[in-house]
Amino acid sequence: MNAPIVITLCALVLALSASSPARGSQPDALANVPVLKAPPLTEVRERVLAWLDQRQTDTDVKSAAAEIWQADAGPYATATSLDRLAATFCLVDPRAKSLCNLCGKPRDPKPLAAQEWLADKETPAFVRNNLRLYYGRWLSQQRLYDESLEQLAGLEPADVVDPATLLFFQSVAHHQLLNKADGLKTIDRLLSEVVEGPPRYVTVAGLMKEDLKSLEDDSLDHIARRMDDIRRRLDLGRAGEKVRKEEDDVIASLDKMIEKMEQQQQQQQQQSGAGGAPPPSQPMPDSRIAGAHGPGEVDRRNLGKTAGWGDLPAKEREEALQQIGKDFPSHYRDIIEQYFRKLATEDEADR
DSSP, X not given: OOHHHXXXXXXXXXXXXXXXXXXXXXXXXXTTOOOBXXXXXXXXXXXXXXXXXXXXXOHHHHHHHHHHTOSSSXXXXXXXXXXXXXXXXXXXXXXXXXXXXXXXXXXXXXXOOOOGGGTOTTSOHHHHHHHHHHHHHHHHHTTOHHHHHHHHXXXXXXXXXXXXXXXXXXXXXXXXXXXXXXXXXXXXXHHHHBTTOOHHHHHHHHHHHHHHHTOOTTSHHHHHHHHHHHHHHHHTXXXXXXXXXXXXXXXXXXXXXXXXXXXXXXXXXXXXXXXSSOOOSSOOGGGOOOSOOOOOOOOOOOOOSSSOTTOOOHHHHHHHHHHHHHHSOHHHHHHHHHHHXXXXXXXXXXX
């Protein structure tokens, strides 16, 4: 092969290498392609029946499990894979049965029993992970968001049979606890990565995302929500150290907001003072004389003895007072009468 052809081929290879994406990178066009999808019901059924075979369960248990996993008939016809899975675990594990009984009814006011076995490495991951999701969903529905997040923490969509439910209830817990960064991250995964997520999940997730995006720390809205969360905890009988700390934090935020408002008011007053006296906050009602008190005396001017100043005949004086009473507030009449009496007294003293 001659040299020009070799040079041309080398240049072409280099050009193709430069234009192709690096290994491990993802084209922009595929950046938001959903990748998480719940396995089909038949696939989960085969897996759980294989798990029962490994446990060497008897024929009655296998028959009951087969009834649970009927696709379009039986008492579980409309149940999700997660619910069917929990019901199957109940057939062979008394702890799972106790958990399902707990989640099948409203929360009892008494403290919840600890479920350490769900975190025990001796419990098979297939059972442990899916029952943690099952339990965490119920806790969220009972408004126990801290406990729900504790159960769902660390779980990944690949660990469970229902990735959309996992991400949705993780999002709900973060949203209710005002965990803005983690909440937005989880919601974005639900909206962008899950294939064929339930429409109700997608709709609510979109609302939660917009809500968290607009939430600002230490804003009045943020403080109000924290107060609502304290009220929720107290309604649930939670009044421990965590609640007291939240109460202290809310008071600190309110103090901070009040201090900021006072500083702004002082700045406005200073700016107004630099340009002159600040305007009154409101006009004097009914043109009322201000509340300053004094004898009302001023230096008298010599208007002469022939002007008759203040020396109106009684009839004309009464007519003037009547007119003043019509045109001005009633307290003016009293003031003017006092003025006339003072003038009369002073005139008599001068004579």
